[in-house]
Amino acid sequence: MVSQKDRTQYRHLSWLICAVLICICAFGSVAYAQDAGVAISDAAIKGAEELRDMPVASTVRLLVMLTGITFLPAMILAMTPFLRFIIVFSMLRQAVGLQSSPPNQILIGVALFLTIMLMGPVFTEINNTALTPFMNGEMETISAFDTAMIPLREFMLANIRKDELDVMVNISRIDPPQTLDDLPNAVVISSYILSELKTAFIMGVKIYLPFLVIDVVVANILLGMGMMVLPPVIISLPFKILLFVLMDGWTLLIRMVSSSFYGL
Structure with a gap:
């Protein structure tokens, strides 16, 4: 049998071994952290030296590129057909009666x-x-921005309604321009966004009406049959999906929205 004295010695030995292992792990972690910190510091110093050695023009171009990438999502939303497409697709999904199909990611894509x-x-x-x-390096930053805005302005001005343009000119409190080229970029972009919202909602209403007729007909039939407890959406949803598929709805919809820009 193991005596009480031996048990005490074994217990002390176990505690000693645990303490040694903890010290090894702790000092090893500290050493690893110090090595990692030194590596990160060296990389940061090297990157700072490379950035310092870069010409000023290259640094400015890099800064402008990073800023442009930051504003790229807003530019896609504000100055392209994306706004009209996504609103029409969302209103189509609501008109059919589907809450989450297709998902938002699919519609955005x-x-x-x-x-x-x-x-x-x-x-x-x-x-x-x-x-x-x-x-x-053949063009300065301001000149490059002005040159890039020329085709974008032409596209936006071709799709701006006169009423929305007049509203934005009045809101901005600028002198009436002699030509469209005299309009500030902020006025052009704001007018384009307002025109896109109006056009997209008009298209959405046109899409909504046929499906609304189906809902009204189904609701009247259920009411005449005395089935007032049954929601009409449950019955009308398959018919609306079937109608949309039979008439090749996606192709017609995309063609309609695209032709509103370039007359395809």
Whole structure:
């Protein structure tokens, strides 16, 4: 049998081994953290030295690029057909009666790629006349921005309604411009957004009406049959989906929205 004295010695030995292991782990972690900290510090110092050695023009171009990437989502929303596409798609989903199908990610993806397809000529012109010369150091920042805005302004002005443009000119409190080229960019962009909202809602109402007729007919039939407890949406939803599929709804919808820009 193990005596009480031996048990005490074993217990002390166990505590000693645990203490040694804890010290090894602690000092090892500290050493690893110090090595990692030194590596990170060296990388930061090296990056700072490279940034310091860069020419001022290159640094400014890099800063402008990062700023442009930050504002890129807002530009896609404000100055492209994306706004009209996403509103029409959302109103279509509500008109059919589907709450989450197709999901928002799918609608955003479809609207984004359709926007890229429609804006292809504009983006190509911006790349050839503004972005590439700016990256090559052949054009200053302000000149590159003004050059890039020319095709965007032409696209937006071609899709702006006169009423919305007059409203924005009055709100901005500027002198009446002699030509459209005299309009500030803020007025053009605001007028374009307001025009897109109006156009998208008009299209959405036109899409909504056929499905609304189906809902009214189904509701009257259920009311005449005395089935007032049964929600009409449960019965009308399959008919609305069937109607949309049989009439090739997605193709017609995308063609309608796209033709409203370029008359396809």
